[in-house]
Amino acid sequence: MPDVVIAGAGPVGAVVAALLQRSGVDVAVYERRDAISSRPRAVGTHPPAVAVLRDLGLELPGARVISRGEARDGDSILGSLEFDPPVLTQPQHLLQAELDAHLRHVRRGTPVLSVDDGARSARVHLPGGSVGAQLVIAADGVDSSIRAALGIRRQRWPGHARYLMADIDDGHVDTAAALGDAALLWFARGGVVESFPLPGSRRRWVARTAKGTSLSRIVAERTGVRLGSDADQVTTTFTAQQHLARRWVSGRVILLGDAAHEVSPIGGQGMNLGILDAAALAPRIVDALNGDADALPGWERARRRSAQRAMAQAAFNMAVGTSAPRPLHPIKRGGIRALAHRPIAPHLSRAFTMTTL
Ligand SMILES: Cc1cc2nc3c(=O)[nH]c(=O)nc-3n(C[C@H](O)[C@H](O)[C@H](O)COP(=O)(O)OP(=O)(O)OC[C@H]3O[C@@H](n4cnc5c(N)ncnc54)[C@H](O)[C@@H]3O)c2cc1C
Structure with a gap:
């Protein structure tokens, strides 16, 4: 037994x-x-979980290292967070x-x-x-x-919020600005778009949305980034409960x-x-x-x-990540800018990388 x-x-x-x-x-x-x-x-595997896995002898050889997150609204950078130790993605x-x-x-x-x-x-x-x-x-x-x-x-x-999600090769994405190695969060007035680097020059794209819209359309509207024609074929949905x-x-x-x-x-x-x-x-x-x-x-x-x-x-x-009525959007932008600066940013970084859990 x-x-x-x-x-x-x-x-x-x-x-x-x-x-x-x-x-x-x-x-x-x-x-x-x-x-x-x-x-x-x-x-995403956060530093404390990475430590557990490494202690078990897992090397996570294919994982991508994410050391930075950036909050954006369109082309403006609202703030950034450093992840030290980094988050690994695979x-x-x-x-x-x-x-x-x-x-x-x-x-x-x-x-x-x-x-x-x-x-x-x-x-x-x-x-x-x-x-x-x-x-x-x-x-x-x-x-x-x-x-x-x-x-x-x-x-x-x-949970009533609905999200669209797709993992897309960067080579299929059309954008004027380089996406780089940071985790990117766009806080657009219509709602959030998240983009996380994955191994092999790919990214996971996630957008909060209402029914009847496509991920590629929402990402283009909120960020200016064009995901390419395949994006909507590989999109899945989830409700955040x-x-x-x-x-x-x-x-x-x-x-x-x-x-x-x-x-x-x-x-x-x-x-x-x-x-x-x-x-x-x-x-x-x-x-x-x-x-x-x-x-x-x-x-x-x-x-x-x-x-x-x-x-x-x-x-x-x-x-x-919810949409904000037009008059409240500048206030929300201000709040996000404040969160991404000292003395709050290091606490936020610890919360996001789960070092306090
Ligand atoms: C879209 C999406 C994105 C996510 N992103 C993240 C992320 O970035 N980071 C993060 O930390 N988490 C994320 N999560 C959550 C994460 O996927 C789950 O928390 C995780 O899978 C939970 O692991 P688990 O082993 O508890 O359960 P599961 O992964 O669900 O495993 C349960 C296992 O039990 C088996 N099983 C079920 N019933 C029986 C039975 N009667 N007998 C034997 N076997 C059984 C199933 O087949 C399954 O293999 C995400 C989830 C979703 C849906």
Whole structure:
């Protein structure tokens, strides 16, 4: 019988599995997908999460280094932030592939069907059988079926803001000004446009928008940059919603990552937060297996505070990115200029790079 069963080998389940394996804990990981999904999701890995990954021996060889962010309105630069240490960008599925190479005992194509939580051990039901464990980690994502089966309710912020997103080769982009290596945020009157450098001379473009508009049109209107004819074919949409599970520890079952909290992608913190939760959880699991009854509740208390801070930060990012009525736009520009200058800028930089989480 393994000490710990993990349901879900997304980035967060994979990190906690690798950390537990390194501590000598007997871990079994079950992942319902046969292969890693390449659906575009996280791109930014912030310094504290990079430190966790490096400590596990991941080199992140293909990542791009982002040391600077710039706030713009049209051609005017409202301010800039230095990221020291830098943020690294690479598509989530490539990070997951690197993590996968560090894991032993991952059974892909094997969904966890249900969990029975008993007094002496838990039992995890799989297609064709079941396995016992001392603890079960539900890292099964935002729609966690384990969370639902346990009846754990969530505080939810459904989110009405709609965003368009596409990863585009710089070679297809037509702009008078060089885009350079900085993360760029245009605070146009109609709403925000974000542009993050990716490996291989690509950028992720994200714009807040109403229905019935295309990403290329909005980016051209708000920034003057023309994304090229392919942009609208590769555009995806998402709604920026958030949730926080009311309990993360229930008997022998622990919710981790998006199963415990969903953070709006605006600000890019969900995966990073989950990786930091995982890094804090691994030693607490060892303590709990050795009989420390407060190890898991203590972990939940500490990490819940970090999740609340990340969600508040994401809510702030979304509010700053809304469209402003014409008379208020100059006031907003002034506010953004002030945020990007001393003495606030270093605090803002720390918040954006998650060094306080
Ligand atoms: C558009 C977009 C952009 C984003 N950008 C960023 C960003 O820049 N930075 C950032 O930090 N975050 C970002 N995020 C959030 C980030 O993608 C998530 O926070 C992250 O994927 C959460 O990881 P996870 O391992 O908890 O869950 P998931 O990645 O959802 O992994 C859960 C895994 O569990 C598996 N699973 C589900 N049910 C079962 C079951 N019953 N049995 C076994 N396996 C199961 C799934 O197949 C999946 O592999 C973004 C999200 C979106 C949608």
